[in-house]
Amino acid sequence: MKLYAFLFKNCFFIIFFCSTSIAANFNKLEIKTPVDSIINKYSKNTGEISEEEYKKLVDISYEYSDNMRFEDCENLNFFLLDIFKEDLKRVAMIYHLQGYNFARQRKNKQAESNYIKSAEIRRKIGENLLLNYTLSNLGKVYYDLGDYVKAIESYNEVLEVATKIDNKSTKALGLSGIAIVLSDQKKYNEALKYIRESTDNYQIINDSMGIGRNYYDIGEIKYLMKEKDSALYYFELSKVIGQTHKDELVVSYCLHRLGSIYFEQKKYKEAESYLLQSLARRKEMNYPLEAALSIIDLAKLYKKTQQYDRAATFALEALELSQQTEFLKGQYFATEILSEVYAEQHKFKEALQFYKEFKQIGDSLFSIEKNQKIEEFHTEIQIEKRTNALKLQHAKQKNMLLFICSALAVVAILITVYFLRLRARNKRKYEYRIKQQETEAEKQTLLGVYEERKRISRDVHDDLGSSLSGIKILSEMIFDKTNDPFLKEGHRKLLEMQTEVTQKVRDIIWTLNQENNTLEKLTWYCKSYAEKIMESFEIKTTIKIDSDIPLLEIDDDVRKNFFLCVKEAINNILKHAKASQVQMIFTYNNDIFKVEIRDNGKGFDKNNVKDFKNGIDNMKIRMDVIEGNFEINSDSGGTSVIFSKNIPQNRD
Template sequence: MRKTVVFLISFLLTFQLFFSQSKKEIDSLNAISFEIRLAKAVQLTDNYLQNAKNAQKISYKLGEAESFSNLSLIYYYQGKFEKDLYYSLLAIHIYEAIGNKEKLALEYGELGYRMKKRNMAKALYYMQKAKNISEKNNIQKPLLSIYNNYGYLKELQKEQDSALYYYKKGLKIKERIKDSLGIPYSLNNIALIYIQKKQFKAAEILLNRSLRIRYKLNDQIGIAENNFYLGDLNFNQNSFLQAITYYNKALEIAKKNGYLDLISNCHEIIAQTQEHLGNQKEALVNFKLFKKYSDSLINKDTNSKVAELDIKFETTKKEKLLLQKEAESKQKTTYLIGLVLVALLIALLGFLIYRQQKFKNKQQEQEFELKTAISQIETQNKLQEQRLNISRDLHDNIGSQLTFIISSVDNVKYAFDIDNKKLDDKLTNISSFAKETIVELRDTIWAMNSNEITFEDLESRIHNFIEKAKEAKDEIQFSFAIAADVKMKKLTSVEGMNMYRTIQEAVNNAIKYAQATTIAIAINKTETQIEITIQDNGIGFDQDTIVKGNGLRNMQKRMEDIGGQFNIQSATFGTKVTLLLNA
């Protein structure tokens, strides 16, 4: 029986988009999604590295360890396993040093689970350490994932009864705290053991219960995973045609959302199922696709690098123990020397008190600066996590729903012979509007995940916008010029997005209402300001009589929000919009 990799649970909801894609087949999945994933991965890596450096400067060990832990997870989902192990071990070393048992257990558990395909012996070693730390110190939170993941390692070793024992322990905790996200994973794991034991009815009940929960949560990863497991259930009962149906449902969702590991597993099991059905051609096609996807996820050099880093970590721990023993042997001698030093310390006491009083104010200032720096680091981490969550929700939920609308409208148009031209035009308009909304969504996600935006970034976005406008209005001549000394000017993400939307609105107004034949965009710099002009040769309008609509008011509001100015001049020979921003 095939079993999908369970790391598609929990944290992949946030970081699933960080896999790098190299093969032509994989690149064709979702070009827009991959571009956003790559930008996020680079941005997050830089942010957490900077956070770690800032924490080191002020000796904020917890912030440093959490930054290393986040870095290890990012590198894992990028397939950079040696860096994953390196930063995870750094985090473990710090958690041990500061005595944070909960974080230490979680980190050992995550590392052990991620090691399962690379080194099972080490995976079990790290997972057992995580379990022992949590149970010994009665820490419940890490056990939510540790019992489940430890059970999976036992299952991989064909120890079904042990796996079932730990799966049920994990489910019991999740049901007690009503963990709606975690319960389906435990239900699925127990069901898969029942399949292995050929208790098919019991397995089907659990899988369907899990699927109902996931539909309530609109958990696309979970829905895909459950369809895969229902395929396994039918496969093991020799219902190969029904199994193919479930596997194809899982594959469709996985491709739509870019879940590469699940895509690889689907192609592999579909190839096996087609072979059982005697469809050798389909089996071969799916097996080739499986090889392409699996090759893109495997780093052949990983095992040697993992072993090397692991040896370094263990050697460091042994050296530390040796140093401790040496320190103990010298303790008696140090004690005698200490007695002599006491007399000197008493003599110095008066001087130290004087210095303490003298520098008291300075120390208070330093403590305040330290607290402020810690607060800034924690706030930055929280803001970054919120950005990731919002971006993920926008992309996974709204993006997928818009894609579904486009697909549904197109299917209606091609599936039915529509004679009503108005209806056909309306469906076309809906599809076009949804596609434009996806582009707008992409721009919004780009801005949200950028701490800074340069005018050079805006230049490429404006060029793309103009090219699309040319396709829609080929009778209009567009021109765009930007001064060289403006390109590297940095804006905040809010300033950059407001500037881009205002330019976009001005061009759209000229296209819709001005009856213009030329539209020119220019960005220049004066001594104190950056000036952006959008000018057309259209029919213009009377500024004294025209009622400002939402478009003009929105442009003015956007510029005021970022401390800029908005001016518009219009006459019978054309309209000129001027945007001013402090240089």
């Protein structure tokens, strides 16, 4: 999921900047000319550069950036800045070009500096339309830097300017930008509201290309909300519109996302077809980072379908591209795939080498994500403070209006009301300050607890998890080299025990991680656990998940005890039931979350359960601890176990 979150952000980066750049309208052969020749050509007749030639130079600058000739672009921009330094309009454009060039390189701090300079000049000379394009790009830079407060401020200024000049196109850009920020904060319904308002503006001006890009963003949000069918619809729609307008970049992203969804649905032929089409387009457009993403998903697909040679070939290519573009997450996923593929091929030396690289990159990524998480906490606090300040300001204005209205009525009543309101306002302000301090203290405490649990989880994963993985690799090597049947049987049992211990370690890590404290993640983890263990015992498993299960936060105890009850029920089936079929049903109706597990085993007599009485008692006790309900019914046709608990959506 983290890879796809990055994919969503990266797609928005490219699409958004493409929508705010000027399309090249000159002979492409000009781009093949060395930048020094272009500079020499125009430096001889700077006083005679026409408006048409100036626009041509601007287009060349954009093309240099888009073709990753960043140094040539920077040299050309410095040349233009020198010869047009007295022309504020063109200086603003050149700073914009420099910002675009740095943004394409993901040098966001330099991009921010240049966009700010461009925006300041354009405000000064009243270039409102072009100002909005600069502000839109600046908002995206702040978004990439994780400064959501400044990103929202930039997009809000875009909306203000767009309303002032009555420009629907840039208004749509601002609304889309706000939607992306909200989506990154998992405020999906608010994000959809903004993106649909943006689409309405594009429809007013008949901008079907803008509509197509918005459909892609809606598809991404629907995908993150687990509404896969709806997501497929919007990706297909965006792809058709992109093909109509030859918007190859958007088409490539739609193809990639369609392929990834079909991969999750185990429709491997369709997934392979879409991913290969996406890769071909990205290579043709010379977008190495995006190509690396497509290659990684193809490598995963080939690994899943046991085409290990192809998986290794694609993973190596993805690793090389990721190293060239300094794409750390791409290196992380590529080394992980390579270590697993080589282990499956019994190439344990290569597997161990890439596993070590995978661990090293993972540690670096964890440090980066930890810092980003802390920054996100601070950003949320700042947003909350600003929101509360605006509410307080609004309350003051409302009180002042009431004061003026009352003054016009009766002076005596006004004085009384004024002092009463003044006292109440001071009390509210005092209570607000106390509450704010309490909120701040609570957040710091929760942050401390969160970091400690993350540390424990990481230590368990890195120390114990790495040791177990090492034991497994060594055991497999010994197993392959041993011909003694007795030793082989012993090593087989050792591998089974190691697999069981590894699963228990994963369960502990999952239990410790507070990011899993949602009803949705509990459901999907139980599903994943059941599918994996039943597959090992060749038991046919049918799992049904209610589409109406909401995104609700739950307590640690609720999540832990629900999972342990499900785990105990599954273990009882494996040990005692002798079942060939198991059905699991997850539902949420009338604020009641329910998990039902049925099997077609031999059943048991409720009056004679001494063999597994402890397990039944434990399940009942665990559900009692979280104030839930436990039911068990059994006969010769099988056994049914039901765990349920009231989890209301609207909780104070």
